[in-house]
């Protein structure tokens with residue numbers, strides 16, 4: 482047995498947090514909290530008078546629209562994305578007034594002003610396009626020769642995962658896994674050798690980390706949080722924050738569908754429209770800064786819950802055990818994308834976020850519809866292949882346009898890819914490994930302005946009013 486390098490636990494890849502962005506909100510909040518913990522561990526917390534934060538690269542470009550400064554301040558006070566009240570985070574920085582103070586994790590209060598968070602979009606640190614440096618000062622930071630109490634740089638590498646400047650990997654498990662794999666070819670070979678479904682390979686690895694009881698409880702909690710998010714989004718109304726005046730649509734779509742489905746004479750199948758409504762619901766909740774499950778990112782958080790709800794509502798025999806298999810299959814695929822390419826829009830464009838989520842949902846749906854491991858791999862490959870080259874160009878730096886609709890459309894693609902794969906026998910020309918590698922290369926070739934900077938594409942062609 483060897484330590485898994487590709488596999489990321491479902492309980493990490495699907496993390497319960499807040500919107501609107503896993504890399505620009507959740508990750509920086511976690512980084513700031515880690516910094517606050519480290520600061521307390523120095524034993525010099527009481528000396529600290531000022532903390533400054535520099536947001537580099539994509540965090541500097543679109544951090545304002547993604548609520549990054551709010552998240553940093555919330556993290557410094559000790560709030561966690563998993564448990565915080567989103568209302569406590571929203572406005573933490575943007576609502577600062579003259580003479581404001583911030584009580585750090587550990588109970589020490591310091592003066593804080595909006596200028597303590599700096600945006601440096603033109604500076605890209607080697608390591609990742611999403612970087613932030615936090616510096617704590619005991620006195621005047623402008624004094625000649627001033628030495629900070631603590632300075633740390635973090636990278637927010639997508640999906641809410643963070644990496645310290647010196648670390649090689651954010652995913653470090655010391656647990657030896659029973660069924661390790663680094664590629665879809667290895668994963669399929671394991672399925673063949675042990676006569677297992679993909680979700681069963683994932684389960685064996687997960688149980689080595691968490692044990693069966695904690696794993697099942699964790700999966701159920703993740704699904705419950707996804708369901709709660711869908712329900713909240715299907716009733717939410719009004720205009721999304723940020724200034725684009727984007728109206729929430731999911732609730733209106735739900736009401737029209739309920740009315741239509743209640744009629745005795747119906748001449749159309751509304752399953753696809755419901756699928757779209759589920760995705761819109763999640764992404765509108767995300768854009769509103771609500772409670773959301775990173776899957777595998779926040780911008781792409783609607784696809785996996787939407788396809789899961791489609792399965793439960795429209796597939797005969799669907800049940801809670803199927804949802805566990807659905808989530809485990811999705812994470813087995815998502816782990817491959819994360820390890821061998823990227824799930825970060827700032828690194829690979831939207832193909833890495835929505836493309837990854839679509840591949841995960843498609844393969845997972847194929848599995849719970851009875852697909853073989855090769856059909857599942859085929860479904861994920863089809864879904865990813867038709868997102869290759871997709872850029873990230875959010876208008877106004879907000880996770881709204883094109884992100885919300887894009888999740889609805891990608892949910893349809895996920896269902897179509899699963900159905901298409903089920904018509905074959907699993908043999909196909911382009912492997913999932915090949916398409917993931919192609920996505921990685923395409924991300925490297927993609928111009929920076931199309932990677933979560935809001936400096937290209939729709940972001941510069943849509944007039945903000």
Ligand code: SF4
Pocket residue numbers: 780781826830831832834835872873874875879880881883884887933
């Ligand atoms: S365009 Fe895609 S990658 Fe960019 S913020 Fe929106 S969902 Fe995320």
